Amino acid sequence: ENTMTTFPKGFLWGGATAANQLEGGFDQAGKGLSVADAMPGGKQRMSVLASNDFNWEIDDKKFIYPNHRGIEHYERFEEDIKLFAEMGFKCYRFSIAWTRIFPRGDEKTPNEAGLAFYEKIIDTCLEYGIEPVITISHYEMPLVLAKEYGGWKNRQLIAFYENYASVVLNRFYKKVKYCMTFNEINSAFHFPALSQGMVKSSGAGDFKNIAQAWHNQFVASAKAVKIGHELNPELKIGCMIIYATTYSIDSDPVNQAATMVQNQEFNYYCADVQVRGQYPAYTERMLRNHGTSFDELDITPNDLDLLNTYPVDYVGFSYYMSSAVNVTTEQPDEIAGNLLGGVRNPFLKASEWGWQIDPEGLRIALNELYNRYQKPVFVVENGLGAKDEVVGSMIQDDYRINYLREHIEAMAEAIQDGVDLMGYTPWGCIDLVSASTGEMSKRYGFIYVDLDDDGNGTLDRTPKKSFYWYKKVIESNGDIL
Ligand code: BG6
Numbered sequence: 322e323n324t325m326t327t328f329p330k331g332f333l334w335g336g337a338t339a340a341n342q343l344e345g346g347f348d349q350a351g352k353g354l355s356v357a358d359a360m361p362g363g364k365q366r367m368s369v370l371a372s373n374d375f376n377w378e379i380d381d382k383k384f385i386y387p388n389h390r391g392i393e394h395y396e397r398f399e400e401d402i403k404l405f406a407e408m409g410f411k412c413y414r415f416s417i418a419w420t421r422i423f424p425r426g427d428e429k430t431p432n433e434a435g436l437a438f439y440e441k442i443i444d445t446c447l448e449y450g451i452e453p454v455i456t457i458s459h460y461e462m463p464l465v466l467a468k469e470y471g472g473w474k475n476r477q478l479i480a481f482y483e484n485y486a487s488v489v490l491n492r493f494y495k496k497v498k499y500c501m502t503f504n505e506i507n508s509a510f511h512f513p514a515l516s517q518g519m520v521k522s523s524g525a526g527d528f529k530n531i532a533q534a535w536h537n538q539f540v541a542s543a544k545a546v547k548i549g550h551e552l553n554p555e556l557k558i559g560c561m562i563i564y565a566t567t568y569s570i571d572s573d574p575v576n577q578a579a580t581m582v583q584n585q586e587f588n589y590y591c592a593d594v595q596v597r598g599q600y601p602a603y604t605e606r607m608l609r610n611h612g613t614s615f616d617e618l619d620i621t622p623n624d625l626d627l628l629n630t631y632p633v634d635y636v637g638f639s640y641y642m643s644s645a646v647n648v649t650t651e652q653p654d655e656i657a658g659n660l661l662g663g664v665r666n667p668f669l670k671a672s673e674w675g676w677q678i679d680p681e682g683l684r685i686a687l688n689e690l691y692n693r694y695q696k697p698v699f700v701v702e703n704g705l706g707a708k709d710e711v712v713g714s715m716i717q718d719d720y721r722i723n724y725l726r727e728h729i730e731a732m733a734e735a736i737q738d739g740v741d742l743m744g745y746t747p748w749g750c751i752d753l754v755s756a757s758t759g760e761m762s763k764r765y766g767f768i769y770v771d772l773d774d775d776g777n778g779t780l781d782r783t784p785k786k787s788f789y790w791y792k793k794v795i796e797s798n799g800d801i802l
Pocket of ligand 1 (some may be wrong): 504702703755
């Protein structure tokens with residue numbers, strides 16, 4: 322089928338990263354420690370994260386911490402952004418490390434060196450005509466707020482975040498048009514440590530705390546929208562959710578109903594509040610399913626008013642894989658998957674890390690989200706984590722090209738379905754440290770970074786085959802795939 326002129330003029334082609342996964346410089350220029358800095362690298366990270374059973378102690382003798390060095394983007398951002406510009410990026414999604422601005426999180430006055438660093442990144446982007454797209458908080462809240470304040474379940478964090486967002490927005494609102502308040506806010510359903518700074522000892526095992534933490538984040542997010550819109554009504558501030566299209570394993574209505582519930586609880590709950598400005602009808606039942614209730618939460622009328630008055634402007638989401646639900650078989654075949662898992666779908670192939678590849682599911686996701694909310698949608702993460710082998714002078718990553726091509730085709734279908742899609746920023750446009758495993762060998766980039774899981778390598782940057790492919794895609798506004 323002909324997808325000519327499918328993508329609208331001004332479509333935001335680009336790439337996405339997160340500060341803690343590429344910057345390094347974890348203790349430079351007054352930066353404080355973040356929860357990401359306390360995550361050991363290697364396969365153990367996944368099980369540590371899933372158990373929530375750890376206490377944020379950094380132990381250099383026992384573990385390695387690849388995030389501390391990242392890919393040294395802190396020193397080499399100019400070179401990296403230049404490469405993004407060579408691909409023709411229209412936008413670049415990156416996050417601000419909260420701890421560069423507020424090292425502890427509870428200070429009143431920001432660290433100027435941190436702000437100056439991001440100003441340089443933004444200015445470099447603008448020099449190349451690249452639109453900065455900023456995630457205000459991406460899995461890297463200050464460690465002090467997790468350890469001393471018990472994470473997001475503590476209401477005091479609303480004011481800390483408000484102050485942080487206010488400083489960032491006041492500084493950059495004249496240069497930046499797109500922001501997101503919290504990365505993958507709904508991931509706390511399974512991994513409260515990453516986005517809510519909560520572990521077992523601070524109550525992560527109790528869903529009441531997760532729900533309270535979400536509420537506090539919703540209010541904080543609404544305050545950021547308020548601040549942003551007061552500075553510039555044109556500023557677009559989005560939510561950001563992890564979305565996995567979720568199928569029933571068969572047509573048994575029992576599985577269908579369970580799928581509906583999983584969709585509500587995992588995919589939609591947070592976005593429902595952030596986009597529609599009110600708690601959805603299923604809230605009470607969901608909370609009861611998990612042993613708590615709305616009455617048990619600390620929610621003020623003023624909070625509800627804020628949520629209602631300051632919903633987000635667009636729906637940013639990550640999409641890597643789909644999931645399936647089977648509650649009628651005793652031992653369904655579980656798959657690994659990203660922060661989510663599910664059961665194996667016999668129609669799909671999986672990545673080397675077990676994530677089930679499903680481009681058609683992206684068309685469905687885009688339709689579901691757009692028709693649920695009627696707000697523009699933005700695919701702010703997507704991609705294939707794979708091992709790359711250097712053969713000759715270039716990495717021939719046709720597997721990555723194929724994955725991306727199929728997902729771009731799915732986006733083209735969704736646009737023809739009537740979906741208002743703002744842009745596409747594939748994840749880890751330059752190789753960086755994996756969030757779930759801390760590995761370097763799980764690569765997503767168009768640009769290869771010479772660094773292995775043990776920290777060996779020159780850190781040289783080399784374009785992969787996909788680099789030249791994506792450049793053509795952007796040049797042709799998605800016509801040449
Ligand atoms: C998303 C996160 O969950 O997926 C990113 O927002 C993360 O931070 C990305 O890196 C890919 O996951 P992983 O575990 O392969 O790095």
